[in-house]
Amino acid sequence: MLFHSTRGGDNNRTFEEVLMQGLASDGGLFMPNEWPQVDLDHLRTLKTFSDIANYIVPKFTKSSFSDEEVTELLNSTWHNFSEENLVKIQNLDESNAILELFHGPTAAFKDFGLQLAAAFFNMSLNRQNKTAIVFGATSGDTGSAAIDACKRFDSIKSFILLPEGNMSDVQRRQMTTVDSPNVYTLLIDGTFDDCQTIVKKAFSERPFLKNDQFLLAVNSINWVRIIGQICYYFYASLKISEFKEPLNFSVPTGNFGNVFACYSAHKMGMPLNKILVAVNDNNILHRFFSNNDYSKQKVSETVSPSMDISIASNFERLVYDFYTNRNAKSCMKFYSDFPEIPIKIEDSMWSKSKDLFLSYCVDDFSTVNAMKDSYTDFNYLMDPHTAVASKAVEQLKDKLEGKTVILSTAHPAKFPDVIHNAGLKIKDTPDSLSVIFDKKEKIYNFPASKDAIFEFITSHNK
Numbered sequence: 022m023l024f025h026s027t028r029g030g031d032n033n034r035t036f037e038e039v040l041m042q043g044l045a046s047d048g049g050l051f052m053p054n055e056w057p058q059v060d061l062d063h064l065r066t067l068k069t070f071s072d073i074a075n076y077i078v079p080k081f082t083k084s085s086f087s088d089e090e091v092t093e094l095l096n097s098t099w100h101n102f103s104e105e106n107l108v109k110i111q112n113l114d115e116s117n118a119i120l121e122l123f124h125g126p127t128a129a130f131k132d133f134g135l136q137l138a139a140a141f142f143n144m145s146l147n148r149q150n151k152t153a154i155v156f157g158a159t160s161g162d163t164g165s166a167a168i169d170a171c172k173r174f175d176s177i178k179s180f181i182l183l184p185e186g187n188m189s190d191v192q193r194r195q196m197t198t199v200d201s202p203n204v205y206t207l208l209i210d211g212t213f214d215d216c217q218t219i220v221k222k223a224f225s226e227r228p229f230l231k232n233d234q235f236l237l238a239v240n241s242i243n244w245v246r247i248i249g250q251i252c253y254y255f256y257a258s259l260k261i262s263e264f265k266e267p268l269n270f271s272v273p274t275g276n277f278g279n280v281f282a283c284y285s286a287h288k289m290g291m292p293l294n295k296i297l298v299a300v301n302d303n304n305i306l307h308r309f310f311s312n313n314d315y316s317k318q319k320v321s322e323t324v325s326p327s328m329d330i331s332i333a334s335n336f337e338r339l340v341y342d343f344y345t346n347r348n349a350k351s352c353m354k355f356y357s358d359f360p361e362i363p364i365k366i367e368d369s370m371w372s373k374s375k376d377l378f379l380s381y382c383v384d385d386f387s388t389v390n391a392m393k394d395s396y397t398d399f400n401y402l403m404d405p406h407t408a409v410a411s412k413a414v415e416q417l418k419d420k421l422e423g424k425t426v427i428l429s430t431a432h433p434a435k436f437p438d439v440i441h442n443a444g445l446k447i448k449d450t451p452d453s454l455s456v457i458f459d460k461k462e463k464i465y466n467f468p469a470s471k472d473a474i475f476e477f478i479t480s481h482n483k
Contacts, residue, residue: 022036022053022054022055022057022080022081022082022083022084023035023053023054023084024036024038024039024051024052024053024054024244025051025052025054025349026045026046026047026049026050026051026052026349027045027049027050027051027052027337027338027340027341027349027352027353028045028047028048028049028349028352028353028356029047029049029349029350029352029353030045030046030047030049031045031046031047031049031051033054034051035084035085036081036082036083036084036085036086037084037085037086037145038085039051039244039245040085040138040141040142040145040243040244040245041142041145041153041235041237043224043237043238043242043243044224044238044242047353048356049337049341049349049352049353049356050242050244050334050335050337050338050341051244052244052338052341052342052347053081053244056285056288056289057080057081057289058289058290059076059077059080059255059289059290059291061264061290063076064076064255064259064264065259065263065264067259069106070099070106070107070108070252070253070256071095071096071099071107073252073255073256073259074095074099074249074252075091075092075095077248077251077252077255077289078091078095078137078248078249078252079091079092080289081244081248085145086144090144094140094141094144095140097140098136098137098140099125099132099133099136099137100126100136101125101126101453102124102125102126102132103124103451104121104124107124107125107133107253108120108121108122108124108253108256108257109121109124110257110260110261110426111401113395113399113401113427114399115424116418116424116425117414117424117425117426117427118261118424118425118426118427119401119403119407119426119427119429120253120257120426120427120428120429121429122253122428122429122430123404123429123430123431123432125166126169126453127162127165127166127169127195127453128431128432128434128435128451128453128454129161129162129165129166129327129430129431129432129435130162130250130279130428130430130431131162131163131166131167131246132166132169132170133249133250133252133253134166134241134245134246134247134248134249134250134278135163135166135167135169135170135171135239135246135249136166136169136170136249137245137246137248137249138170138239138243138245138246138249139167139170139171139174139177140170141245142155142171142174142176142177142237143174143176143177146174146176146177146235147176150233151176151233151234151235152176152177152178152231152233152234152235153176153177153178153234153235153236153237154177154178154179154180154229154230154234154235154236154237154478154482155167155171155177155178155179155180155181155237155239156179156180156181156220156223156224156236156237156478157180157181157182157220157238157239157240158181158182158183158184158213158216158217158219158220158240159181159182159183159196159213159216160184160188160213160275160326160327160329160330161188161192161326161327161328161329162192162327162430162431162435163239163240163241164181164183164196164206165192165195165196167179167181167239168181168195168196168199168201168204168206169195169199171203171204171239172199172201172203172204174203175203177203177237178203178204178205178481178482179203179204179205180205180207180478180481181196181204181205181206181207182207182209182216182219182220182474183196183206183207183208183209183216183464184209184211184212184213184215184216185208185209185210185211186212186213186322188326189326189435189436189437189438189439190437190438191434191435191436191437191454191457192326192435194457194458194460194462195454195457197462197463197464198457198460198461198462198463199463200460200463205465205477205478205481206463206464206465207464207465207466207467207474207477208464208465208466208467209467209468209469209474210466210467210468210469211468211469212320213320213329213330214320214331215469216469218471219469219471219474222471223236223471223475224236224238226475228475228479229475229478229479229482230482231482234482240276240334241276241277241278241334241335242334242335246278247278247281247282247285247335250278250279250282251282251285251286251289254270254282254283254286254291255286255291257270257426258286258291258292261424261426262292262424264291264292265292266292266423266424267292267293267294267423268292268293268294268423268424268425268426269293269294269295269296269297269414269421269422269423269424269425269426270283270293270295270296270297270425270426270428271297271299271410271411271413271414271425271426271427271428272296272297272298272299272410272428273299273300273325273328273406273407273409273410273428273430274298274299274300274306274328274333275300275303275327275328275329275330275333276330276333276334276335277298277306277333277334277335277336277338277339278334278335279428279430280296280298280335280339281335281336281338281339283296284296284339284342284343284377287377288342293377294421294422294423295377295378295379295420295421296377296378296379297378297379297380297381297410297413297414297417297421297425298310298378298379298380298381298413299380299381299383299409299410299412299413300328300380300381300382300383300409301321301323301324301325301328301329301382301383301384301385301388301409302321302323302382302384302385303318303320303321303323303328303329303330303331304382305317305318305330305331305332305333306333306336306380307380307381307382309336309364309380310374310378310379310380311380313365313366313368313371314363314365315336315359315363315364315365315366316360316363316364317331317332317359317360317363318331319331323385323388323405324385324388324389324405324436324439325385325388325405325406325408325409327406327430327431328406328409331360332360337352337356340352340355340356340364340366343373343377344366344370344371344373345370379413379417379420379421380413381412381413381416381417383408383409383412383413387412388405388408388409388412389405389408389439389442389443390412391403391408391409391411391412391415392405392408392439392440392443392445393443393444393445395408395411396445402433402440402445402446402447402448403429403433404429404430404431404432404433404435404436404439405436405439406430406431407427407428407429407430407431407433410427410428410429411427414427432451432454433447434447434449434450434451434454434455435454465477
């Protein structure tokens with residue numbers, strides 16, 4: 022299995038090259054040269070999430086690692102989960118189930134992709150006798166999951182940028198209370214877009230790297246994160262329907278990585294009815310799926326902050342694979358002047374959307390009401406992101422056939438203020454979250470200046 026860029030300028034890369042490079046050299050995103058296919062009869066014989074992962078992950082890694090190496094890595098990759106099977110499925114009624122993905126150490130679904138990426142990072146670095154810097158920006162859960170996944174590896178130093186503003190105290194403290202010599206949390210006087218701009222400049226300039234170092238991408242543009250997420254879609258389908266009936270998945274999304282993982286599982290052979298793309302007031306994806314309008318707008322702060330984005334990074338992969346039928350020239354044309362010029366797909370391409378996708382935009386008022394309704398009707402407490410996905414199902418239920426799985430991407434205890442303001446109570450708080458308020462925060466404050474930040478990284482990259 023080799024990989025190539027959505028824009029056609031970076032081809033036949035190995036898994037290890039894609040892992041360590043992150044973004045393609047032409048600015049595109051890496052994709053597998055072909056979609057590996059699964060044997061559903063074999064999958065039906067498996068029982069655990071680990072069984073699924075040991076079957077799925079090696080389909081993407083053979084160009085760099087033996088199946089034996091990957092199996093050994095996977096046996097120790099996902100750690101500190103409170104559920105033995107990592108994932109928990111809760112049935113709400115005959116039509117709807119919740120897929121709980123928040124039982125990892127940072128209480129968010131991103132533990133799946135980032136723990137897998139960090140384990141492969143470390144394996145590659147040790148094999149090459151090199152070290153790496155992880156440099157990223159977060160508006161929610163990515164930073165804490167990246168820090169937790171990488172902190173146990175001496176080969177990796179993490180520098181994570183946090184914007185001032187819409188992030189819960191719990192989310193922030195998950196990053197700022199980590200007492201590890203290879204972790205640095207930087208609070209930036211600016212927006213998430215300011216932080217992302219600095220990260221992008223770091224990857225183009227790389228002024229603070231040593232000769233024997235890699236600069237690693239941990240956001241969802243890294244294909245390895247998608248692999249980790251593909252696994253839980255197969256696991257959910259196995260446990261709920263044994264692949265005998267196609268399911269719907271309602272996915273709260275910002276950068277589109279979780280949606281694309283569902284799409285990827287379908288391309289690999291997982292039966293699927295519809296993917297519900299559920300968004301908050303930052304509705305670039307809903308505008309596209311409903312009106313063919315993919316234009317950047319100013320970010321609005323909401324009660325579901327992990328979805329507060331202006332551009333969905335992974336959407337380019339769908340444009341390339343689904344809409345243009347893997348035509349790199351067409352994909353490059355769409356993205357060459359974006360976001361200055363909005364993307365509008367030809368009607369003949371865009372009309373395919375309805376075959377697989379539905380979308381819905383949920384405002385804060387409706388999000389909170391969905392949380393209240395779930396608590397009243399099912400005695401089930403949702404975090405605000407899960408509530409967005411739940412509300413989308415309620416509004417689109419007449420267009421759905423069969424059972425629908427709502428992805429719960431974060432534990433409600435990560436958003437205590439939202440829960441309190443909704444008049445609800447958190448029944449249990451994971452130990453990993455309850456202890457952070459007893460710890461001292463360690464944080465470095467910076468203006469939105471790449472020079473000051475790059476100088477700081479250089480001085481701490483000893």
